[in-house]
Amino acid sequence: MSGYSVAEEAELTAADLTLAPKFCITSAEDAQCNTEVVLTWEVLKNRPICIISDYKKLEKWCSSSNKNNSLTVNVSAEKDIQFVMIDKDTSETLAGVKLKVTQASSPHVRRRYRNPWSLF
Template identity: 45%
Template sequence: MSYKEPKVYHLLGILILIFSAFYAKADTLTGQAQFSATPRLCLIDAGDSICEIDIKLNWNVDTDQLVCIISNYPSLSRWCSDSINERSLQISVKTNKNIHFVLINKNNNKELADVLLKVTTTSETKVRRRYRNPWSLF
């Protein structure tokens, strides 16, 4: 055994502890609520500047509670449910930026879950560059 091996095992042990703590925290957050957007991605052409799409937001909360949805989209800055049986919301958006939706508890404004609608431009077809110069003889 060389002197470096115990340091490697010590480093691996620290990494295992960090990842296990991260996954334990993620499990507790996902146990509170499930929140999804369909679709989660909007593709626009490089020439187009606006993404026009209908989004369905779905949520499921472990305990019966009224929820609100807040976002950075100006037309839907805050929406709140009127019934604990409401589990989805259909909206139409027109944007050129990503939209972040956050599900919160209506009574105490505690964040339950979040989802991101990502707006991506399609890449233009690239013109293939010649690897040799036009004046090359070979």
């Protein structure tokens, strides 16, 4: 047992990770999403955290101080990207967010329903 009550345990591990923007809409011609995302977090108990991701160009990033609570990342991707905040010391997962990459739908071409010719 850790000696903490359930409420105290929950407070020690409470963390919030947010992402802006949450969506990246690509053009119909270019499936690549190129944008700058900002990760911000709040941790109730001051402790060092790290950000890991399935985005290949983002190596494991760890905060150098408890005062730092945001990270800006330039991304260029074709599929969704998952960001996870973990405790630096214990590697415990604290929170996670996902950047959704969505392709814009191509404009619909209206079809004429009547024949282009007329008898009258």
